[in-house]
Amino acid sequence: QQQVKQSPQSLIVQKGGISIINCAYENTAFDYFPWYQQFPGKGPALLIAIRPDVSEKKEGRFTISFNKSAKQFSLHIMDSQPGDSATYFCAAPGGSGTYKYIFGTGTRLKVLA
Amino acid sequence: SQTIHQWPATLVQPVGSPLSLECTVEGTSNPNLYWYRQAAGRGLQLLFYSVGIGQISSEVPQNLSASRPQDRQFILSSKKLLLSDSGFYLCAFGRDEQFFGPGTRLTVL
Numbered sequence: 001q002q003q004v005k006q007s008p009q010s011l012i013v014q015k016g017g018i019s020i021i022n023c024a025y026e027n028t029a030f031d032y033f034p035w036y037q038q039f040p041g042k043g044p045a046l047l048i049a050i051r052p053d054v055s056e057k058k059e060g061r062f063t064i065s066f067n068k069s070a071k072q073f074s075l076h077i078m079d080s081q082p083g084d085s086a087t088y089f090c091a092a093p094g095g096s097g098t099y100k101y102i103f104g105t106g107t108r109l110k111v112l113a
Numbered sequence: 114s115q116t117i118h119q120w121p122a123t124l125v126q127p128v129g130s131p132l133s134l135e136c137t138v139e140g141t142s143n144p145n146l147y148w149y150r151q152a153a154g155r156g157l158q159l160l161f162y163s164v165g166i167g168q169i170s171s172e173v174p175q176n177l178s179a180s181r182p183q184d185r186q187f188i189l190s191s192k193k194l195l196l197s198d199s200g201f202y203l204c205a206f207g208r209d210e211q212f213f214g215p216g217t218r219l220t221v222l
Contacts, residue, residue: 006156034209034210034211042216043203043205043213043214043216045213046210046212099145099208099211100147100172101211103156105155108154
Protein backbone atom coordinates (compact mmCIF):
# COMPACT_ATOMS: atom_id res chain seq x y z
CA GLN A 1 0.00 0.00 0.00
CA GLN A 2 1.28 3.42 -0.92
CA GLN A 3 2.37 5.61 1.97
CA VAL A 4 2.88 9.29 2.54
CA LYS A 5 5.63 10.07 5.02
CA GLN A 6 5.10 13.31 6.92
CA SER A 7 7.52 14.98 9.32
CA PRO A 8 7.90 16.23 11.93
CA GLN A 9 5.21 14.66 14.07
CA SER A 10 5.06 17.78 16.22
CA LEU A 11 6.49 21.27 15.96
CA ILE A 12 6.79 24.19 18.34
CA VAL A 13 7.52 27.60 16.86
CA GLN A 14 7.75 31.07 18.33
CA LYS A 15 5.30 33.68 17.13
CA GLY A 16 6.65 35.29 13.98
CA GLY A 17 8.81 32.30 13.12
CA ILE A 18 8.68 29.97 10.12
CA SER A 19 6.99 26.57 10.37
CA ILE A 20 8.10 23.92 7.90
CA ILE A 21 6.40 20.57 7.40
CA ASN A 22 7.63 17.99 4.92
CA CYS A 23 6.00 15.14 3.04
CA ALA A 24 7.29 12.42 0.75
CA TYR A 25 5.12 10.28 -1.47
CA GLU A 26 5.46 7.27 -3.74
CA ASN A 27 3.71 6.90 -7.07
CA THR A 28 0.64 8.93 -7.94
CA ALA A 29 -2.38 8.44 -10.14
CA PHE A 30 -3.00 12.12 -10.75
CA ASP A 31 -1.28 15.36 -9.94
CA TYR A 32 -2.82 17.35 -7.13
CA PHE A 33 -1.27 17.74 -3.71
CA PRO A 34 -3.32 19.38 -0.97
CA TRP A 35 -2.58 20.41 2.59
CA TYR A 36 -5.30 20.36 5.22
CA GLN A 37 -5.57 22.19 8.53
CA GLN A 38 -7.50 20.63 11.38
CA PHE A 39 -8.47 22.18 14.70
CA PRO A 40 -9.41 19.93 17.63
CA GLY A 41 -12.84 18.39 17.27
CA LYS A 42 -13.33 19.74 13.75
CA GLY A 43 -13.09 18.27 10.29
CA PRO A 44 -10.00 19.06 8.21
CA ALA A 45 -10.22 22.15 6.01
CA LEU A 46 -8.41 22.54 2.73
CA LEU A 47 -5.62 25.04 3.28
CA ILE A 48 -3.64 25.17 0.07
CA ALA A 49 -2.89 22.82 -2.82
CA ILE A 50 -0.51 22.56 -5.75
CA ARG A 51 -0.35 20.92 -9.13
CA PRO A 52 3.23 19.95 -9.94
CA ASP A 53 3.41 21.89 -13.17
CA VAL A 54 4.80 24.58 -10.86
CA SER A 55 7.44 24.22 -8.15
CA GLU A 56 5.92 26.66 -5.71
CA LYS A 57 2.56 28.13 -4.80
CA LYS A 58 2.00 30.92 -2.32
CA GLU A 59 -1.23 32.05 -0.70
CA GLY A 60 -0.74 34.71 1.92
CA ARG A 61 1.57 33.36 4.61
CA PHE A 62 1.33 29.78 3.32
CA THR A 63 3.63 28.38 0.64
CA ILE A 64 3.91 24.92 -0.89
CA SER A 65 7.23 23.91 -2.39
CA PHE A 66 7.17 20.93 -4.71
CA ASN A 67 10.03 18.73 -5.94
CA LYS A 68 8.57 16.28 -8.45
CA SER A 69 11.82 14.43 -9.15
CA ALA A 70 12.36 13.78 -5.44
CA LYS A 71 8.64 13.10 -4.84
CA GLN A 72 8.63 15.55 -1.98
CA PHE A 73 6.60 18.61 -1.07
CA SER A 74 6.55 20.90 1.90
CA LEU A 75 4.41 23.49 3.61
CA HIS A 76 5.96 26.71 4.86
CA ILE A 77 4.05 28.98 7.21
CA MET A 78 5.66 32.39 7.36
CA ASP A 79 5.19 34.74 10.32
CA SER A 80 3.52 31.93 12.29
CA GLN A 81 0.74 33.05 14.62
CA PRO A 82 -0.86 31.40 17.67
CA GLY A 83 -4.03 31.00 15.59
CA ASP A 84 -2.07 28.70 13.28
CA SER A 85 -1.79 26.16 16.10
CA ALA A 86 -3.48 23.10 14.64
CA THR A 87 -2.73 19.74 13.08
CA TYR A 88 -1.64 19.81 9.45
CA PHE A 89 -2.02 16.93 7.00
CA CYS A 90 -0.51 16.51 3.60
CA ALA A 91 -2.11 14.22 1.05
CA ALA A 92 -1.00 12.59 -2.14
CA PRO A 93 -3.13 10.93 -4.78
CA GLY A 94 -3.48 7.18 -4.54
CA GLY A 95 -5.33 4.57 -6.55
CA SER A 96 -6.23 5.07 -10.16
CA GLY A 97 -9.00 7.15 -11.68
CA THR A 98 -10.97 7.52 -8.48
CA TYR A 99 -9.61 10.66 -6.79
CA LYS A 100 -8.53 8.81 -3.68
CA TYR A 101 -5.96 10.33 -1.38
CA ILE A 102 -3.38 8.90 0.96
CA PHE A 103 -2.93 11.18 3.95
CA GLY A 104 0.17 11.78 5.99
CA THR A 105 0.05 11.05 9.70
CA GLY A 106 -0.19 14.73 10.59
CA THR A 107 1.96 17.39 12.23
CA ARG A 108 0.77 19.02 15.40
CA LEU A 109 1.90 22.64 15.30
CA LYS A 110 2.00 24.85 18.34
CA VAL A 111 2.88 28.52 17.95
CA LEU A 112 3.92 30.19 21.17
CA ALA A 113 2.74 33.72 21.83
CA SER B 114 -22.73 27.24 -2.12
CA GLN B 115 -21.61 23.72 -1.38
CA THR B 116 -22.11 22.41 2.14
CA ILE B 117 -21.80 19.07 3.86
CA HIS B 118 -23.65 17.87 6.92
CA GLN B 119 -23.01 14.97 9.25
CA TRP B 120 -24.99 13.68 12.18
CA PRO B 121 -24.94 12.93 14.94
CA ALA B 122 -22.02 15.00 16.19
CA THR B 123 -21.28 12.61 19.04
CA LEU B 124 -22.41 9.09 19.78
CA VAL B 125 -21.79 6.64 22.61
CA GLN B 126 -22.81 3.09 21.83
CA PRO B 127 -22.38 -0.27 23.60
CA VAL B 128 -20.41 -3.08 22.01
CA GLY B 129 -22.62 -5.19 19.79
CA SER B 130 -25.12 -2.44 19.01
CA PRO B 131 -25.87 -1.26 15.45
CA LEU B 132 -24.62 1.96 13.92
CA SER B 133 -25.90 4.41 11.34
CA LEU B 134 -24.09 7.64 10.50
CA GLU B 135 -25.48 9.93 7.85
CA CYS B 136 -23.88 12.45 5.57
CA THR B 137 -25.60 14.77 3.12
CA VAL B 138 -24.19 17.24 0.63
CA GLU B 139 -25.84 20.35 -0.79
CA GLY B 140 -25.01 22.58 -3.71
CA THR B 141 -23.47 19.99 -6.00
CA SER B 142 -24.60 17.02 -8.03
CA ASN B 143 -23.04 13.61 -8.56
CA PRO B 144 -20.20 14.23 -6.12
CA ASN B 145 -17.60 11.66 -5.20
CA LEU B 146 -18.29 10.82 -1.57
CA TYR B 147 -15.89 9.44 1.04
CA TRP B 148 -15.94 8.06 4.56
CA TYR B 149 -12.77 8.39 6.62
CA ARG B 150 -11.91 7.36 10.14
CA GLN B 151 -9.44 9.19 12.32
CA ALA B 152 -8.11 7.50 15.43
CA ALA B 153 -7.01 9.78 18.29
CA GLY B 154 -3.88 11.67 17.28
CA ARG B 155 -3.62 9.82 13.98
CA GLY B 156 -4.07 10.46 10.31
CA LEU B 157 -7.10 9.84 8.16
CA GLN B 158 -7.89 6.33 7.00
CA LEU B 159 -10.12 6.02 3.94
CA LEU B 160 -12.90 3.52 4.62
CA PHE B 161 -15.26 3.80 1.64
CA TYR B 162 -15.73 5.93 -1.43
CA SER B 163 -18.53 6.25 -3.94
CA VAL B 164 -18.60 7.69 -7.44
CA GLY B 165 -22.38 7.35 -7.88
CA ILE B 166 -25.65 6.04 -6.47
CA GLY B 167 -25.28 2.44 -5.37
CA GLN B 168 -21.58 2.38 -6.24
CA ILE B 169 -19.48 1.70 -3.17
CA SER B 170 -15.83 0.73 -2.96
CA SER B 171 -14.35 -0.55 0.27
CA GLU B 172 -10.79 0.26 1.13
CA VAL B 173 -10.35 -1.64 4.37
CA PRO B 174 -12.12 -4.94 5.22
CA GLN B 175 -13.81 -4.46 8.57
CA ASN B 176 -16.97 -4.39 10.56
CA LEU B 177 -18.47 -1.47 8.65
CA SER B 178 -20.47 -0.99 5.47
CA ALA B 179 -21.58 2.01 3.43
CA SER B 180 -24.51 2.81 1.21
CA ARG B 181 -25.48 5.63 -1.11
CA PRO B 182 -29.24 5.55 -1.55
CA GLN B 183 -29.43 9.03 -3.09
CA ASP B 184 -27.04 11.17 -5.11
CA ARG B 185 -26.04 13.37 -2.19
CA GLN B 186 -26.55 11.00 0.74
CA PHE B 187 -23.92 8.68 2.13
CA ILE B 188 -24.53 6.34 5.07
CA LEU B 189 -22.04 4.42 7.20
CA SER B 190 -23.41 1.40 9.04
CA SER B 191 -22.54 -1.50 11.24
CA LYS B 192 -24.63 -4.40 12.44
CA LYS B 193 -22.55 -4.99 15.57
CA LEU B 194 -20.06 -2.44 16.86
CA LEU B 195 -16.66 -3.43 18.21
CA LEU B 196 -14.50 -1.53 20.68
CA SER B 197 -12.05 -0.91 17.85
CA ASP B 198 -14.72 1.01 15.90
CA SER B 199 -14.30 3.98 18.22
CA GLY B 200 -12.98 7.06 16.48
CA PHE B 201 -13.75 10.26 14.65
CA TYR B 202 -15.67 9.58 11.45
CA LEU B 203 -15.48 12.09 8.65
CA CYS B 204 -17.49 12.34 5.48
CA ALA B 205 -16.05 14.23 2.52
CA PHE B 206 -17.03 15.12 -1.02
CA GLY B 207 -15.19 16.31 -4.07
CA ARG B 208 -12.61 15.08 -6.51
CA ASP B 209 -9.19 16.68 -6.49
CA GLU B 210 -10.37 19.15 -3.88
CA GLN B 211 -12.06 17.28 -1.07
CA PHE B 212 -14.23 19.03 1.50
CA PHE B 213 -14.84 17.47 4.88
CA GLY B 214 -17.86 17.50 7.12
CA PRO B 215 -17.76 18.37 10.83
CA GLY B 216 -17.33 14.72 11.84
CA THR B 217 -18.96 12.29 14.28
CA ARG B 218 -17.16 11.30 17.45
CA LEU B 219 -18.05 7.65 18.11
CA THR B 220 -17.23 5.98 21.42
CA VAL B 221 -17.94 2.28 21.76
CA LEU B 222 -18.05 1.06 25.36
